[in-house]
Amino acid sequence: MQDLLPLPIANLIEAFGRLPGIGPKSAQRLAFHLIGAPEGEVRELVNALLRSKSDLMLCASCFTVTDKTLCQVCSDPMRDHSMICVVQDTKDMLALERMRVYHGLYHVLGGVLSPMDGIGPDELQIRSLLQRLTEESVKELILATNSTMEGEATATFIARLAKPFETLSVTRIAHGIPIGGDLDYADEATLSRALEFRRPI
């Protein structure tokens, strides 16, 4: 009987259930875990949640999520300010940072073009990107949106907008067989891309 469930438990289960990747069973497990957990553990989660809203903002230049007006990458004079890597979100930027091979700057779009969901160029940080291309001396623009249909469309869209900047080189991250990946297991799209973009060795 769901109505047996005290309201505070039901509400907590519901709140967890709304989170991505949390099914009804997981939501219930999380709720009961926290109900039985020490006050301090709940306090910490609550504080972390509140802080994530109060202390975070978007970087004034690249629009990544940060706790400073200008993020750590944009404010680092050691980074190569002539390169901008365009990514969909902060998570993708962090994934690239973990590689420690890229030393340029970023620009976080905040999503990809998706007319079906009502996301056009104005919903993304595209205007601000063009402004950076105008004001900063950028030599290379690396388009690192995902290789989904929307990601490709967004990359193509930005590449077209960047065309007027004649000295700017616009590139797209490579797609192909993952390193260590087996040709046999690669999906058709990946395999045909790998063939199409073959390069001399």
Place this chain on the structure above:
Amino acid sequence: MQDLLPLPIANLIEAFGRLPGIGPKSAQRLAFHLIGAPEGEVRELVNALLRSKSDLMLCASCFTVTDKTLCQVCSDPMRDHSMICVVQDTKDMLALERMRVYHGLYHVLGGVLSPMDGIGPDELQIRSLLQRLTEESVKELILATNSTMEGEATATFIARLAKPFETLSVTRIAHGIPIGGDLDYADEATLSRALEFRRPI
């Protein structure tokens, strides 16, 4: 670079990562989801968390998690007050309630005996159970702890303590092949139990 991660994000990922069943990837996904979510969604989760601590307590009689001094089951005069079903936790009680076939009362132990984890009889609601058996006119005590080693040991322990109550019938929920289950797929322990506890038809 983990140090690129603003502290409020890192803290939120860490707080989620401490929850059961949430791995590092899920923790990151949850954190970024909430960072990007509307203020209201975070507020609701925070309130649900705070309420679960402030508004919940253990039922004075059966020790289930509830928002009243006496839980909905214990305070229901239509329930059969002569039967007590002993379960490990509130979740198990709710699972039984969902079946809508049991109309007696419950007693929530708050765990099972587990000497390895320092959980002895005093850490569980066993004394309070014996008190109920003394004070209330209980006719049947159903032991519904899980069929783990600890659950069995706890059931046996309680059954022994309940022996002096001569008019009390102590029973154990049935274990065997699940309905719709295939003999072929049943594990050895279940299959041998199913044979051992066969009953005339």
